[in-house]
Amino acid sequence: MNIKEFIKNHFDCNLYTITIPAIICLLAITPCALYLPESWGFENGIIENIQLIILLTAFIFSIKAKSNKKLLIFIALIILLMTLREINYGRIFFPIPNKENMFYSWKDIKYGYLVHPIIAVYIIGSAVYFIVNKLHREFWHVMTKLKLPIINFLLLFIGIITAYCAEKYGHNLVMIQDLTTGLISEKYTQCFVLEEMAELLSYLAILSIVYIYAFKYQDKSE
Numbered sequence: 001m002n003i004k005e006f007i008k009n010h011f012d013c014n015l016y017t018i019t020i021p022a023i024i025c026l027l028a029i030t031p032c033a034l035y036l037p038e039s040w041g042f043e044n045g046i047i048e049n050i051q052l053i054i055l056l057t058a059f060i061f062s063i064k065a066k067s068n069k070k071l072l073i074f075i076a077l078i079i080l081l082m083t084l085r086e087i088n089y090g091r092i093f094f095p096i097p098n099k100e101n102m103f104y105s106w107k108d109i110k111y112g113y114l115v116h117p118i119i120a121v122y123i124i125g126s127a128v129y130f131i132v133n134k135l136h137r138e139f140w141h142v143m144t145k146l147k148l149p150i151i152n153f154l155l156l157f158i159g160i161i162t163a164y165c166a167e168k169y170g171h172n173l174v175m176i177q178d179l180t181t182g183l184i185s186e187k188y189t190q191c192f193v194l195e196e197m198a199e200l201l202s203y204l205a206i207l208s209i210v211y212i213y214a215f216k217y218q219d220k221s222e
Helices: 003-010 017-035 046-063 069-086 088-093 112-132 135-145 150-181 184-189 191-216
Strands: none
Touching (some): 017 150, 017 191, 046 069, 046 191, 069 088, 069 112, 069 135, 069 191, 088 112, 112 135, 150 191
């Protein structure tokens, strides 16, 4: 089997309509990071609220899947956890008065000490669901028998790497740019927008991947 046949048999290179929003987001990352107000990248800001809509849509797609149902129910559990993580498990509803983009820690919130144990129980329950339903078999089947939508996974990879770099190294990267422009503080704050836009790209990619596996790939073995 040559490389061309391998790609044809294992990778889906089609550009689905559901993928277009992720591509638009990819193209918009740089101009948004440069020109949008920094408040758009804050916790509970405009971009994060859009992210929540995307994640909840992916959750609905997962639970309504026509194919690979049990595996996608597990994916729905993961997506729900990601959604909760985006809102810091509810901590964004406890902002510190007169402090921009700052929130109380769980130790300062009544019954906040219960949050992490509840999340731990949720994760354990999700793992039990995976084990009881022997989803490792279904996962292996999906990975080996169904084609990988390569464009969508590539977009997901780009989003994850960009978000990681924006969070970990954004300060240094922007400071280098600032030394050439003279706009130190203004440019630094845009790291918030860059990180959130990259996360939005990741979630749009996840949405498209879930949709493809849930509705486009009809598994004949089921």
